[in-house]
Amino acid sequence: MYDLAVKNGKIYRNSGWENNNIYIRDGIIEEISSRDLEARTVLEGEGMKVLPGIIDPHVHFALSVGNFCSADDFQSGSAAGLYGGVTTYIDFLDPVGKGSLVKDALDRRLAQARISHSDYSFHVTAANPVGETESLTDEALRLGIPSIKIFTAYSESGRRTYPAELEELLSLSEKRGTVVLVHGEDEDHITSDPQFGPDDLPGSRPEKSESSMVASLCDMVNRCGGTLYMVHTTCGSSLISARKILGDKYGVNFFMESGAQYFLLNEEHLKGDEGYKYVLAPPLRSLHESETLKKEIDTLFSVGTDHCPFLLNEKKKSLLTRIPFGIGGIEYSFPLMYTLFGDKIIDKMTINPAKLFGLAPRKGMLEPGSDGDLFLFRDGEGKIKGTGHSRCDYNVYENYPVEGQVEKTVLRGQLVMDQQSLTEPEGRFLTREATK
Numbered sequence: 205m206y207d208l209a210v211k212n213g214k215i216y217r218n219s220g221w222e223n224n225n226i227y228i229r230d231g232i233i234e235e236i237s238s239r240d241l242e243a244r245t246v247l248e249g250e251g252m253k254v255l256p257g258i259i260d261p262h263v264h265f266a267l268s269v270g271n272f273c274s275a276d277d278f279q280s281g282s283a284a285g286l287y288g289g290v291t292t293y294i295d296f297l298d299p300v301g302k303g304s305l306v307k308d309a310l311d312r313r314l315a316q317a318r319i320s321h322s323d324y325s326f327h328v329t330a331a332n333p334v335g336e337t338e339s340l341t342d343e344a345l346r347l348g349i350p351s352i353k354i355f356t357a358y359s360e361s362g363r364r365t366y367p368a369e370l371e372e373l374l375s376l377s378e379k380r381g382t383v384v385l386v387h388g389e390d391e392d393h394i395t396s397d398p399q400f401g402p403d404d405l406p407g408s409r410p411e412k413s414e415s416s417m418v419a420s421l422c423d424m425v426n427r428c429g430g431t432l433y434m435v436h437t438t439c440g441s442s443l444i445s446a447r448k449i450l451g452d453k454y455g456v457n458f459f460m461e462s463g464a465q466y467f468l469l470n471e472e473h474l475k476g477d478e479g480y481k482y483v484l485a486p487p488l489r490s491l492h493e494s495e496t497l498k499k500e501i502d503t504l505f506s507v508g509t510d511h512c513p514f515l516l517n518e519k520k521k522s523l524l525t526r527i528p529f530g531i532g533g534i535e536y537s538f539p540l541m542y543t544l545f546g547d548k549i550i551d552k553m554t555i556n557p558a559k560l561f562g563l564a565p566r567k568g569m570l571e572p573g574s575d576g577d578l579f580l581f582r583d584g585e586g587k588i589k590g591t592g593h594s595r596c597d598y599n600v601y602e603n604y605p606v607e608g609q610v611e612k613t614v615l616r617g618q619l620v621m622d623q624q625s626l627t628e629p630e631g632r633f634l635t636r637e638a639t640k
């Protein structure tokens with residue numbers, strides 16, 4: 205007797221669809237076949253698509269920034285994710301400059317993450333690790349979190365990592381198989397002014413700050429090798445130039461992530477009375493760049509939400525210096541991206557991040573031996589309603605049309621979300637190994 209079966213669904217497997225049944229025991233997929241077998245819980249998949257649980261490689265739950273804390277903690281953020289088919293996510297440790305501080309940073313986040321309803325891992329975050337790149341890499345690997353994020357901006361808060369250390373991290377990545385995640389804005393092109401408001405944001409952190417940094421990052425990868433993963437790419441032209449500069453190394457040493465906000469929203473949203481709602485960094489771009497991003501979708505590696513919403517009363521300020529940066533989106537990432545791109549988006553939200561970040565074959569695929577993480581998706585025209593299950597009190601995607609909805613989500617063989625109700629399962633911390 206199996207614990208759970210999904211019968212007669214259209215299953216997404218090996219980048220295609222097949223009509224089959226899935227059988228799960230003790231949290232693991234044991235059999236995918238046309239046989240009709242018994243299970244304690246049987247989900248009827250007729251008329252639905254059955255997909256591997258979404259992996260969101262970029263979220264910020266319970267993130268403290270200045271006097272603010274992001275609206276979703278690990279409980280509400282993971283719950284919102286499960287309503288959107290996200291069964292695994294990767295958050296970040298607080299920035300540290302020394303390898304010896306990574307363990308404490310991990311322990312602090314693990315304590316906060318105990319209330320998570322879905323499975324999770326973290327990326328180490330480095331802050332100006334002069335003389336410490338090797339110890340950071342060693343600690344990250346030792347603790348089962350072989351991915352290190354750096355910022356090329358934010359020197360004012362001490363978070364910036366400079367080119368010499370980034371090159372060292374890349375060389376170490378080449379040798380040890382770690383992934384270096386880069387928040388890529390060129391600080392030389394960023395301007396600030398205490399009087400700036402939301403509509404000044406695109407000008408103060410212009411497209412040039414990304415294109416210039418992309419050129420530098422490609423150059424570094426060409427010299428040092430390693431694996432560089434550029435988070436929240438905003439401009440379609442960045443994908444084009446990275447591909448041109450890197451040639452065969454694009455998609456081998458260099459990977460680009462973007463999120464629904466950069467496809468669906470643009471700098472026009474920052475104008476007008478409600479511009480504060482759309483304040484995030486890097487900022488929303490021109491309509492032209494978001495259209496280019498859509499055209500370049502085939503060369504985008506992955507989708508990460510950068511989920512980091514704040515409450516309306518925290519956002520509703522006229523000066524940028526007083527507005528916490530970030531918006532939400534984990535619940536709607538898949539329906540929105542699927543509506544835009546159809547089947548071609550699925551790998552970018554499942555197997556691609558799973559492989560790069562050392563979660564496959566356990567996560568990101570429907571195969572015997574993998575965790576029983578999946579969701580049932582019903583095609584059909586609809587609209588995003590209200591604020592969803594995030595604690596944030598506004599939703600930038602409210603009333604957006606979607607061509608389908610997540611009806612049921614299964615985590616390690618347990619039906620955890622069924623038609624708008626959640627069983628509040630316990631998430632697990634996933635240790636990972638370097639993938640090279």
Ligand SMILES: [Zn+2]
Pocket residue numbers: 262263264510
């Ligand atoms: Zn982020």
